[in-house]
């Protein structure tokens with residue numbers, strides 16, 4: 088029986104792997120095609136502000152085209168794009184689409200800061216600030232309505248260059264956040280050195296809070312650390328009310344997760360925010 092089960096498991100794994108990667112060689116080519124077709128999609132997930140009980144920010148998350156014959160998970164898309172030199176093109180496309188949709192929200196009366204994930208590799212792109220500035224001009228959007236989420240891994244190489252680039256982005260008006268804080272090579276020196284506005288507690292710690300005292304202490308410590316440095320803290324991956332309540336009592340500023348909302352298309356977000364304004368705050 089054990090053998091039969093493990094054979095089944097192997098079969099399933101092979102199928103899943105095949106589905107998601109369509110073979111080792113042609114995924115980069117499929118990504119290139121999707122990029123050239125300008126076909127990536129964006130979903131938005133609200134960050135709920137606990138003090139004001141309102142939505143001040145949303146995070147943009149890239150999605151493989153929903154009508155594509157294949158299915159590709161976001162993590163795999165990003166990893167492969169990074170590996171095959173496609174991440175710059177992907178990022179520019181995401182940025183362009185997000186600004187287009189965010190400009191549309193403004194017209195419809197929704198005022199939120201939209202946060203975009205930046206791969207560590209992008210910080211090596213010399214022209215990054217120029218490119219982003221140009222896209223802002225195209226959509227007539229202020230940099231202050233955009234935040235950039237960067238993981239700690241961005242900081243371990245060429246610290247001089249990274250520092251200069253982050254200051255350049257900050258001076259343009261972008262807000263800056265350290266994503267998945269605590270999972271990489273966290274260093275207190277970053278908090279002193281970089282012009283950061285926000286820390287995002289990784290969902291590994293958030294979701295481990297009730298089973299692990301250590302995770303709870305890590306979350307509490309990150310919140311305290313952020314506040315000591317005058318930074319805002321966001322907890323990601325909040326799925327349950329009990330987690331929300333614990334985070335609130337720890338003084339966490341913003342909450343993101345399936346408890347409130349899954350990432351959704353731009354038009355749905357407008358409706359969701361309207362709905363939240365009317366009755367969502369009752370869940371807080």
Ligand code: C2E
Pocket residue numbers: 132147148149161162165178181204205206236266267290323324325326343344345346350
């Ligand atoms: P991240 O920036 O840490 O994003 C959070 C991930 O957690 C997202 O997965 C989101 O859908 C998921 N999530 C949100 N709430 C919950 C929850 O309550 N429970 C659980 N289990 N998961 C939740 P997603 O969209 O698959 O993105 C994965 C990662 O891919 C992101 O992690 C980010 O590092 C990267 N990524 C996504 N979009 C982009 C992009 O446009 N550019 C770049 N460079 N990276 C991106």
Ligand code: MG
Pocket residue numbers: 146204236266
């Ligand atoms: Mg993020």
Ligand code: MG
Pocket residue numbers: 266267287289290323
């Ligand atoms: Mg994160």
Ligand code: MG
Pocket residue numbers: 267289290
């Ligand atoms: Mg994460």
